[in-house]
Amino acid sequence: MITHFQWRPLFKQSTLPGWRISFHFNGSRYEGIYHKNGQIEWGTVMPPSEQEDVIASQIHELMLFHVYD
Structure with missing residues (x-):
C-alpha cells in the first residue's frame, strides 16, 4: 500500500x-x-x-483523484 503520497507540478x-x-511502499521511499x-x-x-x-496502478488512481478531479 502506498503511504505518504505527495505530488507537485514539474x-x-x-x-x-x-x-x-514521492511516496513510501513497503517501507521504501520512491520518487x-x-x-x-x-x-x-x-x-x-x-x-x-x-x-x-501494482504500484503504477495505485499511483494512477491517486493522480486521477488529486490532479484530474
Missing part, C-alpha cells in the same frame, strides 16, 4: 503537464516523474519488477 507554469511524485500520458519515470530507486504494475 514546472512553475501549471498549465504544462508533468508532476514530481519519480508522472507524465500526462500516465507514464512513470522512476528516480534513482526503482520498485521491484514484480510490484511495479
Whole structure:
C-alpha cells in the first residue's frame, strides 16, 4: 500500500503537464516523474519488477483523484 503520497507540478507554469511524485511502499521511499500520458519515470530507486504494475496502478488512481478531479 502506498503511504505518504505527495505530488507537485514539474514546472512553475501549471498549465504544462508533468508532476514530481514521492511516496513510501513497503517501507521504501520512491520518487519519480508522472507524465500526462500516465507514464512513470522512476528516480534513482526503482520498485521491484514484480510490484511495479501494482504500484503504477495505485499511483494512477491517486493522480486521477488529486490532479484530474
